[in-house]
Amino acid sequence: MLDFSQLRCFVAVAEELHFGRAAARLNMTQPPLSRQIQVLERVLDAALLERTSRSVRLTAAGRSFLPEAQRILRLAETAAHVTRQVAAGRAGTLRLGFTAASAYDFLPRLVIGFRNALPDVTLALREMVxxxxxxxxxxxxxxxxxxRPPVTHPDLVCARALAEPxxxxVPADHPxxxxxxxxxxxxxxMPFIDYAPHDARYFHDxxxxxxxxxxxRPRVLQQLTQIHSILAxxxxxxxxxxxxxxxxxxRFEGVVFKPLVTMRPRLVELYVAWRRDRDDPLIGALVGLLDGL
Amino acid sequence: MLDFSQLRCFVAVAEELHFGRAAARLNMTQPPLSRQIQVLERVLDAALLERTSRSVRLTAAGRSFLPEAQRILRLAETAAHVTRQVAAGRAGTLRLGFTAASAYDFLPRLVIGFRNALPDVTLALREMVxxxxxxxxxxxxxxxxxxRPPVTHPDLVCARALAEPxxxxVPADHPxxxxxxxxxxxxxxMPFIDYAPHDARYFHDxxxxxxxxxxxRPRVLQQLTQIHSILAxxxxxxxxxxxxxxxxxxRFEGVVFKPLVTMRPRLVELYVAWRRDRDDPLIGALVGLLDGL
DNA sequence: CTCGATCGATGCGCGTCTGGCATCGATCGA
DNA sequence: TCGATCGATGCCAGACGCGCATCGATCGAG
Known part of the structure; x- marks a missing residue:
C-alpha cells in the first residue's frame, strides 16, 4: 500500500534530482531515503527514477506520477488544516433555521456579527415556522x-437570543x-388585526x-400569520x-408604532435551540455571539 | 504527519459507525484500530468521532474530514493505477514529431494502429522538418x-519505419x-519540378x-519543398x-503516377528516432508497432 | 435491581520495520 | 591513476504497530 512518507520522499527526490539534498530537505539521511524510493517503486510496480552514481532522472512513469503525488500531498495538507479549523470552530457550515419575524432585525445583525467573528464559517439559513x-x-x-418558546423537547437545549417589547x-391617519x-x-x-391561533400560536397566546x-376585548377583524401581512x-x-x-x-409607509402600556409588560422572546448531543463548536460560537448583539 | 492507513481506518469507521465491523473490514482487530483513530485525532488536533460504548457518531470536524479522506484515498488509488499503466507502456503520452510527407499515408496508419493497440495512450503529434x-x-x-535519414547524432537511436519507391x-494530358x-x-x-536543395535536402539529394x-539532365523549372506544392x-x-x-x-486530380524504372532502385526511407537515454516504454511500443504496418 | 452482553479503551509483549552508521561499487574529473 | 562524489547495501538498535487479554461503561433482559 501507498504511504505518505513515500510520496514525500519521492517528491523531494524528483524535485531535487539528488538523493543527498532531498534527504537533507526531509531531515533524514540518504540510505533510508533510497530504500523508501525502492519500496514505492515496488508498490507501484514501476521504475520512477533512473539513477546512476552521477545523475538522477525521472522516467516516464515518474513524470506522470510526480504531479499526482504533489497534488495528493497538497490535498492532505489542506484537508488537515480545514479540519483543524472546523474543530476549533473557525470554519465549517452552520445550518440555521429561523422564524420569519426574526429576520426583520435580529437575523441581519446575527449574520453580520458571525461574519465578522468567523469569516470562514458559512451560515446556511432556512426560514421555517x-x-x-x-x-x-x-x-x-x-x-x-x-x-419561539417554549422549547421543551428533552433532546434540545436552548438559550434566549432576544427579548423585545x-x-x-397604528394607521397614520388614526386618532x-x-x-x-x-x-x-x-x-x-377597537378594530384589531390578530394572530392566527394555530399558525402563529406564540404571538396569538x-x-x-x-x-x-x-x-x-377588541373587535378582531382578521387573524393572520405573517407580521408584514398584518401591517399591510x-x-x-x-x-x-x-x-x-x-x-x-x-419601514411600512402609513403605519406608526407606539409604545404599549400594560400592567405586566410582555416580552416577545426568541430562543436559539440545538440538540443536546451535538457538540459542534459553531453552536458554542453562535451562543457566545448572542451576548454581543 | 498524516498517514494513509489512518485515513483508511477513519473512513472505515466513519462508514460503519462501529469499530468492530470496521476492523473486520480492514482485516485487523479492534484495538489497533482504536489507536489509529486516536493518533489521527491527535495529528489533526480534532475530535473526529464521538464514541460511547453504545454508539459511534461523527463530529462536525469528522463530517468535514470524511469526504476529503475518501477523495485522497481515491486519488492515491487511481494515481497508483495510472502509474502502473504508464510504466507498462499501456498509458501515457507520446509526443511524436513527423515530417509533412509521412502524414500522407504512413502517419494515419500508425495512429490507427497505436490506438488499437494502446487505447489509453495519447499521441501528441507535431509536424516539423x-x-x-x-x-x-x-x-x-x-x-x-x-x-528522414541520415540519423547520425550519437545521442539518438533509430529504426527504419518505412521504405517506399x-x-x-505526370500531368494527365502529358504524352x-x-x-x-x-x-x-x-x-x-524534360520540364521538371525539383526539390529545394536546402529545405528538402533529403529528397533533393x-x-x-x-x-x-x-x-x-531534366530542365528544372522550379525547386520546391512541399510535395503537394510540387504536385500542384x-x-x-x-x-x-x-x-x-x-x-x-x-488523390490529386489531373496527375497520374507511373512506376519509375532505374538501374539501381532508390527507396524513400523514413526513420523513427529517439534519445538513446530515454527508456519510455511507449517508444518500444512504437517501434514494435512498425513491423505490423 | 442484578446480571450478562456489547463495545470501545488500555496494558502488555512480540515481531517487524525504519532510520542511522559504516561501507561498497560505479563513475567522472584532475 | 587517484580521489571525490553519489547512490546502494549490510547491519544494528530503537520504535512502532499489531494481537491478546482485560477493563470500564452502558444497556437490556429477567
Whole structure:
C-alpha cells in the first residue's frame, strides 16, 4: 500500500534530482531515503527514477506520477488544516433555521456579527415556522434554530437570543397616531388585526394573555400569520395590531408604532435551540455571539 | 504527519459507525484500530468521532474530514493505477514529431494502429522538418520523431519505419501519361519540378543522385519543398516530378503516377528516432508497432 | 435491581520495520 | 591513476504497530 512518507520522499527526490539534498530537505539521511524510493517503486510496480552514481532522472512513469503525488500531498495538507479549523470552530457550515419575524432585525445583525467573528464559517439559513424547525433539528437537517418558546423537547437545549417589547401598530391617519403611548384599555372594542391561533400560536397566546389580563376585548377583524401581512392591513386602516418592536424596521409607509402600556409588560422572546448531543463548536460560537448583539 | 492507513481506518469507521465491523473490514482487530483513530485525532488536533460504548457518531470536524479522506484515498488509488499503466507502456503520452510527407499515408496508419493497440495512450503529434525534429528530440520536447535519414547524432537511436519507391508524377494530358512505366532516361531535358536543395535536402539529394547516375539532365523549372506544392505544379502541366509512392494517396486530380524504372532502385526511407537515454516504454511500443504496418 | 452482553479503551509483549552508521561499487574529473 | 562524489547495501538498535487479554461503561433482559 501507498504511504505518505513515500510520496514525500519521492517528491523531494524528483524535485531535487539528488538523493543527498532531498534527504537533507526531509531531515533524514540518504540510505533510508533510497530504500523508501525502492519500496514505492515496488508498490507501484514501476521504475520512477533512473539513477546512476552521477545523475538522477525521472522516467516516464515518474513524470506522470510526480504531479499526482504533489497534488495528493497538497490535498492532505489542506484537508488537515480545514479540519483543524472546523474543530476549533473557525470554519465549517452552520445550518440555521429561523422564524420569519426574526429576520426583520435580529437575523441581519446575527449574520453580520458571525461574519465578522468567523469569516470562514458559512451560515446556511432556512426560514421555517417553529414547529418545522423542531422537526428539522431533531432529524439533524439543521444544526440550530431561532424559534419561539417554549422549547421543551428533552433532546434540545436552548438559550434566549432576544427579548423585545410589543408595540402598537397604528394607521397614520388614526386618532391614536398622535398619542405618545397607548394603553391596553385603548384597544377595547377597537378594530384589531390578530394572530392566527394555530399558525402563529406564540404571538396569538401572548396577545390573548395580555388582553385577558386587562379584560379588554377588541373587535378582531382578521387573524393572520405573517407580521408584514398584518401591517399591510393596518396601513389600509382596517385596525390596530400588536407587533414586536423589530417590526418597525420594516419601514411600512402609513403605519406608526407606539409604545404599549400594560400592567405586566410582555416580552416577545426568541430562543436559539440545538440538540443536546451535538457538540459542534459553531453552536458554542453562535451562543457566545448572542451576548454581543 | 498524516498517514494513509489512518485515513483508511477513519473512513472505515466513519462508514460503519462501529469499530468492530470496521476492523473486520480492514482485516485487523479492534484495538489497533482504536489507536489509529486516536493518533489521527491527535495529528489533526480534532475530535473526529464521538464514541460511547453504545454508539459511534461523527463530529462536525469528522463530517468535514470524511469526504476529503475518501477523495485522497481515491486519488492515491487511481494515481497508483495510472502509474502502473504508464510504466507498462499501456498509458501515457507520446509526443511524436513527423515530417509533412509521412502524414500522407504512413502517419494515419500508425495512429490507427497505436490506438488499437494502446487505447489509453495519447499521441501528441507535431509536424516539423527533420532538422527541427532533431533539436526538439535532443531538448526533450518530443519523445520520438519520424524523420528522414541520415540519423547520425550519437545521442539518438533509430529504426527504419518505412521504405517506399519513387514514382513519376505526370500531368494527365502529358504524352507519357499513357506509358505503363517511365525510365529515368525519359526525364532527360524534360520540364521538371525539383526539390529545394536546402529545405528538402533529403529528397533533393535522392533525386539528384538518381539522375546523376543515369547522366540525365531534366530542365528544372522550379525547386520546391512541399510535395503537394510540387504536385500542384505538375497538375498545371509545368513538368514532371519524382515523388514517394505515398503521394498517390493525396488523390490529386489531373496527375497520374507511373512506376519509375532505374538501374539501381532508390527507396524513400523514413526513420523513427529517439534519445538513446530515454527508456519510455511507449517508444518500444512504437517501434514494435512498425513491423505490423 | 442484578446480571450478562456489547463495545470501545488500555496494558502488555512480540515481531517487524525504519532510520542511522559504516561501507561498497560505479563513475567522472584532475 | 587517484580521489571525490553519489547512490546502494549490510547491519544494528530503537520504535512502532499489531494481537491478546482485560477493563470500564452502558444497556437490556429477567
Amino acid at each position: 417553529s414547529r418545522d424547525q423542531l422537526e428539522e433539528l431533531l432529524s439533524g437537517r439543521i444544526d440550530a434554530a431561532l424559534m 410589543l408595540v402598537v401598530a 391614536l397616531a398622535r398619542s405618545e403611548v397607548i394603553t391596553v384599555r385603548h384597544l377595547h372594542e 401572548l396577545v390573548q394573555g395580555l388582553l385577558d389580563e386587562a379584560g379588554v 392591513l393596518v396601513r389600509a386602516s382596517l385596525g390596530l395590531a400588536l407587533v414586536p418592536e423589530a417590526a418597525e424596521r420594516l | 527533420s532538422r527541427d525534429q532533431l533539436e526538439e528530440l535532443l531538448s526533450g520536447r518530443i519523445d520520438a520523431a519520424l524523420m 519513387l514514382v513519376v508524377a 507519357l501519361a499513357r506509358s505503363e512505366v517511365i525510365t529515368v532516361r525519359h526525364l532527360h531535358e 535522392l533525386v539528384q543522385g538518381l539522375l546523376d547516375e543515369a547522366g540525365v 505544379l505538375v497538375r498545371a502541366s509545368l513538368g514532371l516530378a519524382l515523388v514517394p509512392e505515398a503521394a498517390e494517396r493525396l
